[in-house]
Amino acid sequence: MLHLYALADHPVRLPPVQGIGGSALVAVEVEGIDAVLSSSPTTAHEATQEEILAHAAVVEKLASVNEAVLPARLSRPYENEIALSEAIRNRGPELRKALDRVRGCTEMGVRVIRESRSEHPDAVSGGEYMRGRLQEIRAAERVAEEIHDAVHAISRAETQQVLASPQLVLSAAYLLPRSEVDSLRTAVEKVGRTRPELTFICTGPWPPYSFALVDGSVGEQA
């Protein structure tokens, strides 16, 4: 069984780190794309804390020494090299497009959190509840828009999720050139200062996990 960490431009530079369970990293080339793998002793359908951290550590090191890396999700290991090569070959054009998208870029996460409070304590009717809910959604969308406007000039792509839960006003990820990380933090802080009732948190830089999908679901900016 094979564990996949990431896909990268060939020839990938392998960092001097070990994979899950102390396994050695290897690169397998498929039509100009390198898959970074290690052998996996398990066929488990569950991830352990150690596996999560080891996977993340390998991907991060890969992203730090290569210009274009598509992080792989921690998923069930692949049966063998043939199965993996075939999967890559089948999606070659999409994967190359995704590699082009993330080349030279890194990902930053932004979360906007609202303090805990009881939900709509004054809402006595369904109608009032719905109006309150609608106001919340509109307010959250305004925050999302303000941040979008603030980072639009420096980000190449973004994903934004508004009100994934009542307190999580915004959960967003931005793909941007590595040199713009501080600019994003500054821009988000600036928006944050105008809204003291909310907590703004930037995380990263991350390898571009949120922009590695190749099914076209990622919102790209024109």
Add this chain to the structure above:
Amino acid sequence: MAAVQLRCRRGAILTTSSSPSLQQQVTLIELVDRVLNKGVTLTGDITLSVAGVDLVYVGLRLLLASVGTLERLESEHT
């Protein structure tokens, strides 16, 4: 992940709002979210469960263990 985040936040995280631990907590949740839910999959969207524990506890254990574990992993993997 939304439900997990909700449970995480109710796990007394927001009581320490804007302290360094909130930043740390969010970072670790984001890490787990990325590794398990984002990133490319080549054979369909298979979401792994996390070894019999609710994801939120993994996040909390990561937080509690973060400095030591990450340093240990760092030394083991370099």
